Amino acid sequence: MSPETSVAKIETRDLDFYYGPSRALKRVSISCHRNRVTAIIGPSGCGKSTFIRTLNRMNDVIPGTRVEGTILLDGKDIHSPDVDVVDLRRRVGMVFQKPNPFPKSVFDNIAYGLRINGMKNKRKLEAVVERSLRGAALWEEVKDRLEDNAFSLSGGQQQRLCIARALAVEPEVILFDEPCSAIDPIATAKVEDLIENLKKSYTVVIVTHNMQQAARVSDYTAFMMLGELVEFDRTEKIFTNPQNKLTEDYITGRFG
Amino acid sequence: MRKSTRKKIAQSIGFLALRAAMGLVLAVLFLFLYDIGRKGGGAISWEFLSQAPRRGMTEGGIFPAIVGTLLVTIITAVLAVPLGMSAAIYLHEYARQTRLTRLIRLSIRNLSGVPSIVYGLFGVILFVNAMRFGTSILSAGLTLGLMTLPWTITASEEALKTVPDSYREGALALGATKWQSIRTNVLPYAVPGMLTGTVLGLARAAGETAPILFTGAAFYLPYLPRSLGDQFMALPYHLYIMATQHHAIQQVRPLAYGTALVLIALVLGLNMTAVVLRYRLRRKRR
Ligand SMILES: Nc1ncnc2c1ncn2[C@@H]1O[C@H](COP(=O)(O)OP(=O)(O)OP(=O)(O)O)[C@@H](O)[C@H]1O
Numbered sequence: 035m036s037p038e039t040s041v042a043k044i045e046t047r048d049l050d051f052y053y054g055p056s057r058a059l060k061r062v063s064i065s066c067h068r069n070r071v072t073a074i075i076g077p078s079g080c081g082k083s084t085f086i087r088t089l090n091r092m093n094d095v096i097p098g099t100r101v102e103g104t105i106l107l108d109g110k111d112i113h114s115p116d117v118d119v120v121d122l123r124r125r126v127g128m129v130f131q132k133p134n135p136f137p138k139s140v141f142d143n144i145a146y147g148l149r150i151n152g153m154k155n156k157r158k159l160e161a162v163v164e165r166s167l168r169g170a171a172l173w174e175e176v177k178d179r180l181e182d183n184a185f186s187l188s189g190g191q192q193q194r195l196c197i198a199r200a201l202a203v204e205p206e207v208i209l210f211d212e213p214c215s216a217i218d219p220i221a222t223a224k225v226e227d228l229i230e231n232l233k234k235s236y237t238v239v240i241v242t243h244n245m246q247q248a249a250r251v252s253d254y255t256a257f258m259m260l261g262e263l264v265e266f267d268r269t270e271k272i273f274t275n276p277q278n279k280l281t282e283d284y285i286t287g288r289f290g
Numbered sequence: 291m292r293k294s295t296r297k298k299i300a301q302s303i304g305f306l307a308l309r310a311a312m313g314l315v316l317a318v319l320f321l322f323l324y325d326i327g328r329k330g331g332g333a334i335s336w337e338f339l340s341q342a343p344r345r346g347m348t349e350g351g352i353f354p355a356i357v358g359t360l361l362v363t364i365i366t367a368v369l370a371v372p373l374g375m376s377a378a379i380y381l382h383e384y385a386r387q388t389r390l391t392r393l394i395r396l397s398i399r400n401l402s403g404v405p406s407i408v409y410g411l412f413g414v415i416l417f418v419n420a421m422r423f424g425t426s427i428l429s430a431g432l433t434l435g436l437m438t439l440p441w442t443i444t445a446s447e448e449a450l451k452t453v454p455d456s457y458r459e460g461a462l463a464l465g466a467t468k469w470q471s472i473r474t475n476v477l478p479y480a481v482p483g484m485l486t487g488t489v490l491g492l493a494r495a496a497g498e499t500a501p502i503l504f505t506g507a508a509f510y511l512p513y514l515p516r517s518l519g520d521q522f523m524a525l526p527y528h529l530y531i532m533a534t535q536h537h538a539i540q541q542v543r544p545l546a547y548g549t550a551l552v553l554i555a556l557v558l559g560l561n562m563t564a565v566v567l568r569y570r571l572r573r574k575r576r
């Protein structure tokens with residue numbers, strides 16, 4: 035199911051996911067394209083987080099889980115044995131629902147992903163840190179506080195720090211799992227502007243509870259319910275002329 | 291109105307009871323330290339600390355016992371610290387949480403409750419006899435190490451538990467390997483807690499008598515051990531002898547109190563080290 039004709043950057047086909055015996059995703063097929071923002075919406079517990087976490091195999095760390103179906107990144111199955119999960123996660127970055135800075139300085143937070151990949155050159159690190167912070171629209175606010183502990187930033191700044199940290203390793207896809215649910219409206223507006231900007235260079239997938247947000251930032255919207263994909267189409271189409279009764283009920287606030 | 295005053299009174303009574311309980315504990319501790327300090331303080335001198343016992347331990351010092359206890363504690367640490375921390379890392383970070391791991395964890399908790407004399411006898415069988423280390427510093431240190439191991443594992447695992455999962459996931463999501471995420475984003479925050487627990491365990495081991503009784507501690511050796519295969523004098527055992535087994539108990543009483551004072555100072559010193567260490571590492575993190 036692909037509303038765009040170009041080759042998808044990342045694509046799932048008939049994706050099933052199980053937590054032990056319970057099935058959290060049922061034959062979900064979604065394709066996400068370069069330079070586009072794809073939003074995933076749906077009622078709580080419908081499997082949005084589960085879905086987005088399968089895209090960088092973050093669910094691998096939860097014992098007793100199982101994936102069936104295919105996920106293709108640039109046409110290549112991410113579960114094939116010659117794919118290194120560490121490499122995959124570098125290419126598919128993730129920003130979590132709750133800002134999760136490490137208890138290190140602002141600088142060390144951003145440099146973390148580079149250092150674990152062996153970069154030691156101080157000048158290069160400094161350049162990447164600045165570029166990433168600018169990319170996350172945070173540079174002006176923290177350029178004099180690079181050595182401060184990241185915990186001393188405000189919640190919204192922390193979330194942008196996490197975005198900058200994800201940008202630093204130069205991923206190709208960035209996954210956002212409800213990035214604004216723990217921050218205030220002004221910080222939310224900043225993050226939304228940022229996402230708008232990021233799509234110039236990245237493939238963006240965002241889970242959100244906020245319908246307006248999906249409408250504002252995304253090009254495509256997937257509506258899920260009870261682990262199933264109900265409807266997936268251009269965002270304007272979903273919000274103005276949904277094909278499915280359930281989608282219409284949900285976006286008009288009749289349930290959820 | 292009346293209800294809230296009643297609540298306030300209840301709260302004051304509660305606080306008062308808690309304060310009293312703490313005061314009582316502190317009072318007993320200080321009384322105890324004061325008594326030993328008063329009776330043992332007189333025996334402490336440079337000679338007492340730096341010389342071997344003389345004339346059937348009625349004169350002289352406790353230098354060999356201090357050295358013996360330090361050496362044996364080092365062996366204990368060499369066994370219990372790396373092994374305990376590694377086991378905790380494995381159990382908490384790598385092992386799948388199955389019935390078997392739960393059973394292992396339960397067994398470890400239970401092992402920390404086994405009386406120390408049982409470890410002593412086990413040490414005799416395993417190290418002294420089966421492994422032929424004889425009665426020696428090595429056997430005694432390994433025995434104490436075994437005894438300390440459950441404490442180190444448990445304390446280390448508790449310390450690992452306090453590190454939020456979001457640190458681990460955050461690192462993995464940036465392309466860290468599992469070990470990288472543990473080494474750079476979990477251990478630095480767990481190590482202060484691990485060390486505190488470990489040092490407390492070592493302090494406890496340093497004060498134990500039963501495990502070294504049959505595995506290497508000597509009644510009286512007026513010289514220093516020359517190798518790890520030698521027997522040794524140890525502070526707790528020396529104290530036990532001076533307090534209960536000596537032929538002139540009344541005469542050596544001040545020496546016994548002096549020994550007790552040194553032992554307590556050593557253990558408190560170790561505990562203080564743990565506190566300072568944790569404080570310093572915590573601050574560095576900020
Ligand atoms: N670790 C887990 N173990 C077992 N079941 C889980 C686990 N995580 C999620 N689930 C279940 O899988 C289903 C989907 O959960 P998921 O977190 O993906 O929903 P969600 O759409 O992200 O919800 P929300 O909007 O509340 O974040 C839910 O029924 C949930 O209870």
Ligand SMILES: [Mg+2]
Pocket residue numbers: 082083084
């Ligand atoms: Mg979720």
